[in-house]
Amino acid sequence: MRRIILILVFLSGFLTFGQDYAKGKQLFNTHCAACHKMDKKLVGPALNTIVARQGEEWTKEWIYNNNALRDSGDAYAIQIWEEYNKAAMPGYQFLKDEELNDIVEYLAQWQTKKDEAAAAASAPAAPVAGGGTVVVAQSEPSSWLYLLLAVALIMSLVGLYALHKGLQAIVKITTRGQSTNLYLMKKLNMDQDNVEQEFDEMIEGEVQKRTDRKIKHFKKSVNKRLKGL
Numbered sequence: 001m002r003r004i005i006l007i008l009v010f011l012s013g014f015l016t017f018g019q020d021y022a023k024g025k026q027l028f029n030t031h032c033a034a035c036h037k038m039d040k041k042l043v044g045p046a047l048n049t050i051v052a053r054q055g056e057e058w059t060k061e062w063i064y065n066n067n068a069l070r071d072s073g074d075a076y077a078i079q080i081w082e083e084y085n086k087a088a089m090p091g092y093q094f095l096k097d098e099e100l101n102d103i104v105e106y107l108a109q110w111q112t113k114k115d116e117a118a119a120a121a122s123a124p125a126a127p128v129a130g131g132g133t134v135v136v137a138q139s140e141p142s143s144w145l146y147l148l149l150a151v152a153l154i155m156s157l158v159g160l161y162a163l164h165k166g167l168q169a170i171v172k173i174t175t176r177g178q179s180t181n182l183y184l185m186k187k188l189n190m191d192q193d194n195v196e197q198e199f200d201e202m203i204e205g206e207v208q209k210r211t212d213r214k215i216k217h218f219k220k221s222v223n224k225r226l227k228g229l
């Protein structure tokens with residue numbers, strides 16, 4: 001039971017993780033995309049490195065109210081503002097704290113997610129509660145692929161082995177059949193010879209007997225006649 005709860009907690013954590021990113025992306029497209037692209041300068045700077053450079057807290061404060069951040073004397077906030085000719089980026093005090101976090105999450109994860117998506121371009125995507133999509137098994141597709149390939153290899157090897165065995169069996173049966181036939185033919189042949197020989201002998205014997213009898217008979221009758229003379 002405890003294990004199941006642990007798994008559920010882990011899963012919900014995982015899902016919310018994906019959800020933050022998806023929500024942040026949505027919020028970004030609604031509120032920021034008019035002036036910002038992630039990897040290119042637009043009205044404002046590209047945002048793919050800002051969290052790495054300035055940290056989550058700073059980024060959140062900037063989005064919430066960049067004016068206040070400058071007023072507090074933040075040197076970088078003033079510098080970037082001057083770099084962009086003091087163009088005013090609006091404040092987002094109307095966004096909830098959670099929504100600000102989601103946007104920061106999106107900014108922070110964008111490069112990683114993009115790389116993962118490119119790496120798993122062919123991996124199936126599953127819908128996630130909240131409308132976004134996450135790539136399933138983000139870092140696993142290669143190992144899954146290897147597993148699949150290994151299974152396929154094993155299966156084809158087994159298939160080849162079975163084919164080999166089957167062919168061997170067929171060869172064995174046909175050779176045995178042939179040798180059996182040869183053996184039978186030889187034996188029959190031998191028998192045939194024997195029978196013929198026996199037959200010849202039998203006939204010869206019979207003829208001999210009959211001639212012997214006839215000769216005896218003849219001798220007898222000759223003797224009789226001689227006696228009568």
Ligand code: HEC
Nearest residue numbers: 031032035043044045050062063080081084086087088089
């Ligand atoms: C009307 C255009 C506009 C909109 C909309 C806008 N920004 Fe900006 N943003 C700018 C400008 C221009 C700058 C450059 C600094 C300045 O001039 O204040 C800037 C700077 C930034 C910076 C600092 C970048 C750096 O490299 O220092 C961040 C982070 C930022 N914007 C995030 C956002 C986010 C997130 C949103 C949406 C919630 C947003 N911006 C909406 C125009 C805009």
